[in-house]
Amino acid sequence: MALLIPIFTYYRKYVMFEILVFWIIGGTLQGVLTPDISVGFPSFDYFRYWVVHLGLLAIIFYFIFELKMRPTLKSVFKSFLALQAYVLLMMFLNNLLDANYFYLNEKPQSASLLDYFGEWPYYIVVGQLIIIPMFILIYLPFFIAHKRGKLLCK
Known part of the structure; x- marks a missing residue:
């Protein structure tokens, strides 16, 4: 997402907004609530993590x-x-680079919500099952505000 956001801010395409609003609020907010930082304050990784998220x-x-x-x-x-x-795409890149982007190969070392979803690969399945309800929950304030006439939705 950190690579997509500069493209989005330059072009301001609505379709990118539609995707990023849910990914960022749903995913990045999880990262803020349960950070996965291996080296603490005051390290470069610590500051990079917080600046990006x-x-x-x-x-x-x-x-x-x-x-x-x-x-x-x-x-x-x-x-x-x-x-x-x-x-x-991340599964392919993880395999190619021997990486763990999007925590598809293993859960983060630090505590996270994934700890409540079972072991690999079950936490991926459970995560998939709750994504649409979570996205709808994120959408709910926009829906309510639109119904009350306070915000104009596209």
Whole structure:
């Protein structure tokens, strides 16, 4: 996401917003609540982690509150489908690079919500099952505000 956000901020394509709003709020917020930092304060990794995660949230909230971009219910499903493609890409890259992007090969060493979802590969399946309800929960404030006429949805 940190690689996609500069492209999004330059082009400001709505379809990118539709995807990133759910990925960033749903995923990055988890990273903020349960950080996976191997080296503590004051290390480069510590500061990089927080700058990237909080920066992603700041950028997406800037687009929501300042630029008035809003997701739709269709955005939930577009984001979910894009996430499936992203997961397949990450599985390929993890295999190619012997990496663990998106925690598809093993859970993070630090405590996280994945600890409640079982061992590999069950935590991936459980994660997949809760993504759409989580995305709908993220969409709920936009839906309520739209129904009350306080926000204009696209």
